Amino acid sequence: xxxxxxxxPRGPTRARIIETACVLFNRNxxxxxxxRAIAEAAGINEGNLYYHFxxxxxxxLAVFERFEHAADALLTDGSSSTPFDYHLRLRGWFELTWAxxxxxxxxxxxxxxxxxxxxxxxxLSVRLQRRVRTMIAGLTEAGLLRIAPEESDRLLDNLWIVAxxxxxxLVAHRxxxxxxxxxxxxxxAQVRSLFAPYLxxxxxxxxxxxxxxxx
Amino acid sequence: xxxxxxxxPRGPTRARIIETACVLFNRNxxxxxxxRAIAEAAGINEGNLYYHFxxxxxxxLAVFERFEHAADALLTDGSSSTPFDYHLRLRGWFELTWAxxxxxxxxxxxxxxxxxxxxxxxxLSVRLQRRVRTMIAGLTEAGLLRIAPEESDRLLDNLWIVAxxxxxxLVAHRxxxxxxxxxxxxxxAQVRSLFAPYLxxxxxxxxxxxxxxxx
DNA sequence: GTCTATAATCAGATAGAC
DNA sequence: GTCTATCTGATTATAGAC
Numbered sequence: 134x135x136x137x138x139x140x141x142p143r144g145p146t147r148a149r150i151i152e153t154a155c156v157l158f159n160r161n162x163x164x165x166x167x168x169r170a171i172a173e174a175a176g177i178n179e180g181n182l183y184y185h186f187x188x189x190x191x192x193x194l195a196v197f198e199r200f201e202h203a204a205d206a207l208l209t210d211g212s213s214s215t216p217f218d219y220h221l222r223l224r225g226w227f228e229l230t231w232a233x234x235x236x237x238x239x240x241x242x243x244x245x246x247x248x249x250x251x252x253x254x255x256x257l258s259v260r261l262q263r264r265v266r267t268m269i270a271g272l273t274e275a276g277l278l279r280i281a282p283e284e285s286d287r288l289l290d291n292l293w294i295v296a297x298x299x300x301x302x303l304v305a306h307r308x309x310x311x312x313x314x315x316x317x318x319x320x321x322a323q324v325r326s327l328f329a330p331y332l333x334x335x336x337x338x339x340x341x342x343x344x345x346x347x348x
Numbered sequence: 349x350x351x352x353x354x355x356x357p358r359g360p361t362r363a364r365i366i367e368t369a370c371v372l373f374n375r376n377x378x379x380x381x382x383x384r385a386i387a388e389a390a391g392i393n394e395g396n397l398y399y400h401f402x403x404x405x406x407x408x409l410a411v412f413e414r415f416e417h418a419a420d421a422l423l424t425d426g427s428s429s430t431p432f433d434y435h436l437r438l439r440g441w442f443e444l445t446w447a448x449x450x451x452x453x454x455x456x457x458x459x460x461x462x463x464x465x466x467x468x469x470x471x472l473s474v475r476l477q478r479r480v481r482t483m484i485a486g487l488t489e490a491g492l493l494r495i496a497p498e499e500s501d502r503l504l505d506n507l508w509i510v511a512x513x514x515x516x517x518l519v520a521h522r523x524x525x526x527x528x529x530x531x532x533x534x535x536x537a538q539v540r541s542l543f544a545p546y547l548x549x550x551x552x553x554x555x556x557x558x559x560x561x562x563x
Numbered sequence: 564g565t566c567t568a569t570a571a572t573c574a575g576a577t578a579g580a581c
Numbered sequence: 582g583t584c585t586a587t588c589t590g591a592t593t594a595t596a597g598a599c
Contacts, residue, residue, distance in 0.1 A: 146582075162457050164379065168575065181583050183576065239454035240520035242377050258521045287541035291510055293521065294538075298513035305455035306473045306508065323509075326502035330545030361564075382592060396565050398594065 147185045150175050155196045158235035163193055164242050193247040200233040201257055208264045216277065216336055219268060223324060226296060227317050234300050234312075265289060277336035278328070288327065296324055362400045365390050370411045373450035378408055379457050408462040415448040416472055423479045431492060434483060438539060441511060442532050449515050449527075480504060495546040503542065510538055 153175040157166045168189055172179040186192040207225045230237060236254075244251045266289060272278035273285070280288060299320035303309040309316060368390040372381045383404055387394040401407040422440045445452060451469075459466045481504060487493040488500070495503060514535035518524040524531060 144582085162454065162460075165457065165460060167573085169573090177582095178584050179575095180577085180585075184582065187576090189575065239377065239457060240516065242380065242454060242457070245377075245380055254520070255523055262521070284541060284544070287538060290517070291506070291538055291542060294510050294513055294517045295506055297520075298509055298516065301455070301513065301516075302505070302509045305469070305512075306477070308470055323502060323506055326499060327506060327542075329499070359564085383594085384592075392564095393566050394593095395567075395595085399564065402594090404593070 146175075146177065146181070150177070150182060150185055150192065151195050151199065154192055155199070155233065155235075158193075158196065159233070162238055162242075163235050164239075164246055168192075190247040190249065193243070194249060194253075196233075197236065197247075197250060197253065200229070200236060201253070203229055203232075204257060204261060208261055216272075219272070223296075224317075224321060227299075227320055227324075230297065230300065231312055231317065237297050237300060262289070262293065265292070272336070277333050278331050279333055280331040284331075288331070292324060292327055295327060296320070299323060361390075361392060361396070365392070365397060365400055365407065366410050366414065369407055370414070370448065370450075373408075373411065374448070377453055377457075378450050379454075379461055383407075405462040405464065408458070409464060409468075411448075412451065412462075412465060412468065415444070415451060416468070418444055418447075419472060419476060423476055431487075434487070438511075439532075439536060442514075442535055442539075445512065446515065446527055446532065452512050452515060477504070477508065480507070492548050492550060493543070493546050494548055499546075503546070507539060507542055510542060511535070514538060 150171065154166070154171050157171055157174060160166075168182055169179050171192070172182040175182070182192075186195065204226075207222060207229060236243065240254065244254075269278065269280075269285060269289060273280060300312065303312070303316060303319070365386065369381070369386050372386055372389060375381075383397055384394050386407070387397040390397070397407075401410065419441075422437060422444060451458065455469065459469070484493065484495075484500060484504060488495060515527065518527070518531055518534070
């Protein structure tokens with residue numbers, strides 16, 4: 134009795150379809166990716182694809198579930214809360230939003246082809262945001278972050294917006310076609326600059342000491 | 349010898365098509381809005397629509413041009429630069445992004461159905477961002493804004509991201525279906541909170557004194 | 564300018580042989 | 582599990598009468 138959306142068959146083909154779909158969704162958007170293209174890229178026939186996923190919606194949902202698990206794991210896994218942990222989690226989030234960037238392109242459009250996504254997306258969003266709120270509260274209590282409670286919610290939302298739509302911004306306004314590691318660094322720095330004005334000296338020092346990874 | 353993308357016919361029908369298209373684009377996204385739906389909503393036949401716009405791309409471009417003119421007018425018109433003017437212009441921008449919110453849903457997807465939009469969108473983006481940069485520099489010189497030069501660019505980009513994707517955020521994460529004036533206020537407050545840490549006392553007082561409009 | 568066809572294409576999805 | 586063949590419906594766009 135698994136928790137997955139797509140019910141029946143397992144095996145390597147199914148996994149390959151999901152992986153291929155994710156790649157193509159990211160490249161062209163889920164709406165402009167046809168089942169035909171996915172099947173072809175996965176090296177199977179279209180009819181076969183429909184054996185594994187009885188509709189495109191179920192396939193989209195299966196891809197989403199991978200993101201969901203990764204996101205949950207990232208933000209609940211290890212409740213340790215040193216500044217370094219926050220740093221790593223933020224980086225993990227950036228890599229995740231990049232790996233599943235099609236989810237951040239046009240949610241309304243995505244929900245149009247996969248209506249069952251609406252509820253699950255909202256639930257995930259609430260879960261994650263609650264967790265981040267706790268993290269911010271923890272930082273504040275520890276005296277690492279100095280921010281008024283009413284400003285805290287604004288910061289949280291701005292944080293969320295920047296951390297979610299940095300890719301869309303780079304694509305639309307900077308003409309970036311392929312995101313490279315340096316773009317990840319860029320988005321990362323943007324989010325850090327949101328925090329910067331509220332950071333205590335201690336926290337600032339800790340963050341600056343974290344080395345930039347070279348991938 | 350007009351500057352518009354769509355060349356030939358003028359008149360009320362053409363204008364009505366553009367207006368109708370904009371409304372439907374905003375409602376369902378430009379990609380999921382069919383020429384049939386536009387024609388029907390405009391009360392004309394589909395063949396007639398294709399008389400006025402020889403392709404869907406030209407229609408998209410015509411709608412974009414209205415946005416472009418409004419945006420240019422908003423950010424170049426009246427180079428006066430009192431804090432109050434900045435305030436009004438920011439509000440104007442929020443109303444504009446709302447009135448043409450389909451442009452901020454999925455730029456890559458939009459460019460897929462209207463490739464000629466790519467260049468014009470990027471050019472507009474550069475123009476606007478340059479203007480905002482000047483505004484920030486002006487505020488800094490006037491001593492109203494206190495921010496280090498290297499932080500200034502980060503602020504500018506975050507500003508741009510929040511001011512562009514606040515709608516997408518509300519739709520995706522708050523489940524907002526119809527944007528009301530209070531949502532405009534919300535987005536407005538989000539952007540102001542980006543500035544807040546860098547505001548001098550004088551500027552802060554001026555902004556707070558600007559009344560909230562009740563539409 | 565506006566309409567009535569209708570073409571051309573392509574999407575998601577199904578039936579049934581292997 | 583995988584393939585071939587096919588259906589159905591929708592979408593952009595055109596030709597030509599009024």
